[in-house]
Amino acid sequence: MLENLGNRFQDIFKKVRGHGKLSEENIKEALKEVKMSLLEADVNYKVVKDFIKKIQEKAIGTEVLKGINPGQQFIKIVNDELVELLGGTNSRLTKGVKNPTVIMLAGLQGAGKTTFAAKLAARLRKEGETPYLVAADVYRPAAMKQLEVLAKQINIPAYIDEGNKDPIDISKKAFGQARANNYSYMIIDTAGRLHIDEHLMDELGDIKKAVRPQEILLVVDAMIGQDAVNLAKNFNDKLSIDGIVLTKFDGDTRGGAALSIKSVVGKPIKFVGVGEKIADLELFHPERLASRILGMGDVVSLVEKAQEVVDEKDIKSLEEKIKTQQFDLNDFLKQLQTIKKMGPLGSILKMIPGMNSDLGDLAPAEKEMKKTEAIIQSMTLQERKKPDILKASRKIRIAKGSGTDVSDINKLLKQFSQMKNMMKMLSSGKMPNLGGGMPMGIGRGKNKFF
Known part of the structure; x- marks a missing residue:
């Protein structure tokens, strides 16, 4: 993920080194290459334009601090702006006052909602919580069965009612069970579609009214690039989502989604899926991803x-x-x-x-x-x-x-x-x-x- 972008940044930084001061002349070419690198990574054009402008304003005329070279100072400026672009700080799940805290998952078909539901449940249990999975996808064949199998695999209770074809009713009944058993989190795996349609949005809106989720997380396939940003914007306009989950973050993607979503949609990325195993789920840390992109590693992770x-x-x-x-x-x-x-x-x-x-x-x-x-x-x-x-x-x-x-x-x-x-x-x-x-x-x- 973002490896090519990281390599490009390393080459750009080498060209800036060797100057006593960061001037408009010696960073002009570097900024041009940063711009091209981000556009090739499928980052939103307006986001790139604003990003370059901020770096230029901070870098031009900056005196090089004692003990570091211009290349290092330029990296510092780019790193700070990149962290801000990615969201600034890590945004964690919030918790309601009473049990259960309802987390509702939304997204298109094939984005990985069901797998993420299991991964999130396993992570919450590891943190001392008592999660409860709810199968509310009544359309995709074997969707309920898939969640049931995953729930058994990680030994977490789940509400499965294959005979019920009403996702709103399923969510209400599951909420009653979760409250009766004092589960701390209830994770609802909702149905997806191959594309956004009114029926999907209306149904999600009805589930939202019925169980009043603490958070609505939009699960997006990171490999669809810039389309992920447009998708997030559409869902946010209709549902007012609370956060985004990028799945398949370890795939061969250009990285445009991660670098554009917060700026365009105004909602934070909360989790990233980095593999197929249940444990392959990470909290999204803007500063750590920025560090990886710029070739500085990620020692904390x-x-x-x-x-x-x-x-x-x-x-x-x-x-x-x-x-x-x-x-x-x-x-x-x-x-x-x-x-x-x-x-x-x-x-x-x-x-x-x-x-x-x-x-x-x-x-x-x-x-x-x-x-x-x-x-x-x-x-x-x-x-x-x-x-x-x-x-x-x-x-x-x-x-x-x-x-x-x-x-x-x-x-x-x-x-x-x-x-x-x-x-x-x-x-x-x-x-x-x-x-x-x-x-x-x-x-x-x-x-x-x-």
């Missing part, structure tokens, strides 16, 4: 992802093992599995400052991770603790068990030895000489991550 999958006791145990030189292949396997839980390798690496662009094809790196995992899992516990006992016969057995070659095992053992040496030097306060790349193949070249 990276830490949050790590905290979700890493136990504090495991961290302390690992620190102790590194200090006492007891780190073994079993510990290394745990670290690999932790990385896998955090999500796709590409998504993780893009959160690291300086790693946002030119990652290349990560499939070989992902393959190497799986291969390493298979090799270690084919070892006995004793072999994982004491790799030195791995002689020829043991390596042949492990190779057969993991579907790899003995050369792969030798390579892993060599890299693991290098990593242990580096850990030893770090724990003793010495800085290791990394040469052309870090142990385990982690370097700057393409695919040199494992």
